[in-house]
Amino acid sequence: MADETSLSIAFEVLFNSINNGVVITGPDGLITQMNPALAGVLSVALRECLGQKPAAAFAKRHGLVDLLTKKGEQERQIMLPKRRLAVGIGMDLPDGGRIAVVQDITEKEDLDSRREALVDAIAHDLKNTIGAISGFADLVAKMGDMNEQQERFLKRVRETANHLDDVILPLVDLAWIEAGMPLRHEPCRLGILIHRAVGELSNLAREKAITIAISTQEPMPVVMGDSERLQQVVYNLLHNAIIYAPPEVTVAVHAYQQGPEVICTVADPGPGIKADELDLIFTRMYRSSDESVRGVPGNGLGLTLARTVVQRHGGAIWAESEYGRGSTFTFVLPSARLDEFG
Ligand code: ADP
Numbered sequence: 001m002a003d004e005t006s007l008s009i010a011f012e013v014l015f016n017s018i019n020n021g022v023v024i025t026g027p028d029g030l031i032t033q034m035n036p037a038l039a040g041v042l043s044v045a046l047r048e049c050l051g052q053k054p055a056a057a058f059a060k061r062h063g064l065v066d067l068l069t070k071k072g073e074q075e076r077q078i079m080l081p082k083r084r085l086a087v088g089i090g091m092d093l094p095d096g097g098r099i100a101v102v103q104d105i106t107e108k109e110d111l112d113s114r115r116e117a118l119v120d121a122i123a124h125d126l127k128n129t130i131g132a133i134s135g136f137a138d139l140v141a142k143m144g145d146m147n148e149q150q151e152r153f154l155k156r157v158r159e160t161a162n163h164l165d166d167v168i169l170p171l172v173d174l175a176w177i178e179a180g181m182p183l184r185h186e187p188c189r190l191g192i193l194i195h196r197a198v199g200e201l202s203n204l205a206r207e208k209a210i211t212i213a214i215s216t217q218e219p220m221p222v223v224m225g226d227s228e229r230l231q232q233v234v235y236n237l238l239h240n241a242i243i244y245a246p247p248e249v250t251v252a253v254h255a256y257q258q259g260p261e262v263i264c265t266v267a268d269p270g271p272g273i274k275a276d277e278l279d280l281i282f283t284r285m286y287r288s289s290d291e292s293v294r295g296v297p298g299n300g301l302g303l304t305l306a307r308t309v310v311q312r313h314g315g316a317i318w319a320e321s322e323y324g325r326g327s328t329f330t331f332v333l334p335s336a337r338l339d340e341f342g
Helices: 004-017 036-042 062-069 106-142 148-178 190-207 227-244 302-312
Strands: 021-025 031-034 074-080 084-092 098-104 186-189 211-216 222-225 250-258 261-268 316-322 326-334
Touching: 021 036, 021 062, 036 098, 062 074, 062 084, 062 098, 084 106, 106 148, 148 302, 186 190, 186 227, 190 211, 190 227, 190 250, 190 261, 222 227, 222 326, 227 250, 227 261, 227 302, 227 326, 302 316, 302 326
Parallel strands: 211 250
Antiparallel strands: 021 031, 021 098, 074 084, 084 098, 186 222, 250 261, 261 326, 316 326
């Protein structure tokens, strides 16, 4: 057990250094403590608030005054200067005083509303427009006989509309991550993500009689990050390995820890990638002009998304290949300390 002096020093350090605003009132309702973070977000002088009643110190911030004056657990939105927004919680203290913790959520709110606006725009405008193009193309086809060229052009219209439909959501998703959408920060066991991605692709692999060989080190390497997004990285690499490789081959996924890093490789004995394309393939919408690739439907976004996600986790991703003999994709992430997670 830490002694009382250590605890109070630790409290002092935390109180003064955390990003969330904290303010405490005594049993008489007067402000006894307030941290620099709160003074900062409220644009007030810390010293002038101490010893005041909340209504006098934070006159215009009704939400914050409520948190410090109402009884029981309270939650409020607080309008901050410069059109910023915070949420706060308030609680009773055993001595009859109150404590309020305030978090500035302006960026998060902005981000959420931007994403909603984007998704709405896609759902209503783009998707409907594309639906209309396909619909009218179908109608024209039913209007009567067409010559061969007209039929060919109409087929192209339909194919292009379908392609646009396929590409919109991944493009928006990519734009969203590139715009800095927050990622989760939780311990992820890479082995579990690999098994999940393999599970999602098992039907596709079975259709081509492709075997997926998995080898992960025990205990499983752990990284801190967004498990859903990292699983998407593994999925995209494996999906490519399966769709571009010939039938009846084995695709290998390997994950292991090396020093401070976790390494994951996906190797296939497929067509391979020419040396001058090894970096280009990570560019948005880039697809090789190789025959073996052109015959396979795709949008050229999977690797761009994978690279963006890996880089946002502080890692790196690259491809190695012997053209005509296969490819190996490797991504590296900073590892979390294994002993922390058992
Ligand atoms: P998509 O697969 O939809 O085209 P990606 O961004 O996933 O988009 O891949 C970009 C390009 O990289 C592919 O079009 C292909 O030219 C090349 N590529 C990716 N993975 C492989 C692989 N395993 N073997 C050969 N080429 C690949």
